[in-house]
Amino acid sequence: MADPPSGRLGRMAILSLVAGCAEPWPEPPVVDTGVFAEEHEDWRSRREARAVEPPGGPVLWIGLWDLPHGETVFGADPGLPIALPAEDSPPIAGTLTRQGEAVRLEPAPGAAIRVHEGDLIEGPIELRHDRMEDPTRLQLGSLGLRVHSEQGTDRLWLRAWDEDTPERETFRLPDYFPVDPAWRVQARFEPYVEPEPLRVPDVTGGMVEFIARGELVFRRGRKEHRLIATAGETSSSYFVMMWDSTAVDATYQGGRYLRVDFPDESGWTTIDFNRTYNAPCVFTAYSVCGLPPRRNWLPLRVEAGEQRPN
Known part of the structure; x- marks a missing residue:
C-alpha cells in the first residue's frame, strides 16, 4: 500500500478531498412520479417501435x-461472398465495386433492383453509405440493402434487412428494472481542452472511434463516478457507453448505452439511468457495436434501465 501524502502538499490534498466530499451536490429537477412513469413508458414504446422500422431497426437485419476493395458479386447463389435469400434475389443480382469510400453498383440483367420506392436500376450507379447525406437505399424483393459505415474506421459493409420478417409483429423489448426516480442524478460536465479520439473495440473484432468531449461526474451515495461522454459534430446529446456489475447476472454482458442532454450554462445536466438501453447487437448478429471503454466501467450496480433478453 502506498504511503499517505505528507507535509504541506499532503495536508492540501487531504483538505481538498474533504472539501470535495463536503461540497453540496445539486438534486435533479423535481418530477411528478406519475408523470415520470408515463414519460418513461412513452420513451420505451417509441424505442420498441424503432427497433422494427427499416432501415435502422435491428430486428429486421x-x-x-x-465490402473489400475491388469487385464483390452478390445474389442468391450460396457460393457467392454475399449470399442473399433465394426468395428475394436471383442467383446473381449484381456486382459491387469499391474504390476507397466510393461504391458502385452494377445490376445484373433482370435483377429488378430498385432505389427504395423508385425506378428499376438499369445501369451502374454510385451508392452513398449511411454516414453520408442522403444515403442510397436499395430494394430487392422484400429486402432492403444499404452500404454501412462506422466512424473512425475505413471498413465498409453491405447491410440487408427483410421488411417481411415475422418478428416485426411479435418483437417485444426485454424487461426493464422498475422505474425509479432515485436513478436520476445530477452530473457536472468537465470538458476536455480539446476533443479527443476515443477508440474502442467492437463486437466484430475491429475498432471504432468516437469523439470524446469530456467527462460526466456524478455521485452515488458519497462517492464520485465518471463517464466519458462522446458526441459528433451534429449530435444533439451525449452518447455514453457504460458497463456496471449488473452485467454479471441481469443486463447485457457487453454493457449498455445511454443518452445524456448537453449541460446547461452552469455546466450541469441530468443522467437518467432508467433510460439505459441495449446495443443493437443484443437483438441481432448483424451489427457493429462499440464496447464500453474500461474507464466507463462503473464499480456499482445500476439497477435501472433495460435488462438482457431472457
Missing part, C-alpha cells in the same frame, strides 16, 4: 458483409 438479416445480413452484414464486409
Whole structure:
C-alpha cells in the first residue's frame, strides 16, 4: 500500500478531498412520479417501435458483409461472398465495386433492383453509405440493402434487412428494472481542452472511434463516478457507453448505452439511468457495436434501465 501524502502538499490534498466530499451536490429537477412513469413508458414504446422500422431497426437485419476493395458479386447463389435469400434475389443480382469510400453498383440483367420506392436500376450507379447525406437505399424483393459505415474506421459493409420478417409483429423489448426516480442524478460536465479520439473495440473484432468531449461526474451515495461522454459534430446529446456489475447476472454482458442532454450554462445536466438501453447487437448478429471503454466501467450496480433478453 502506498504511503499517505505528507507535509504541506499532503495536508492540501487531504483538505481538498474533504472539501470535495463536503461540497453540496445539486438534486435533479423535481418530477411528478406519475408523470415520470408515463414519460418513461412513452420513451420505451417509441424505442420498441424503432427497433422494427427499416432501415435502422435491428430486428429486421438479416445480413452484414464486409465490402473489400475491388469487385464483390452478390445474389442468391450460396457460393457467392454475399449470399442473399433465394426468395428475394436471383442467383446473381449484381456486382459491387469499391474504390476507397466510393461504391458502385452494377445490376445484373433482370435483377429488378430498385432505389427504395423508385425506378428499376438499369445501369451502374454510385451508392452513398449511411454516414453520408442522403444515403442510397436499395430494394430487392422484400429486402432492403444499404452500404454501412462506422466512424473512425475505413471498413465498409453491405447491410440487408427483410421488411417481411415475422418478428416485426411479435418483437417485444426485454424487461426493464422498475422505474425509479432515485436513478436520476445530477452530473457536472468537465470538458476536455480539446476533443479527443476515443477508440474502442467492437463486437466484430475491429475498432471504432468516437469523439470524446469530456467527462460526466456524478455521485452515488458519497462517492464520485465518471463517464466519458462522446458526441459528433451534429449530435444533439451525449452518447455514453457504460458497463456496471449488473452485467454479471441481469443486463447485457457487453454493457449498455445511454443518452445524456448537453449541460446547461452552469455546466450541469441530468443522467437518467432508467433510460439505459441495449446495443443493437443484443437483438441481432448483424451489427457493429462499440464496447464500453474500461474507464466507463462503473464499480456499482445500476439497477435501472433495460435488462438482457431472457
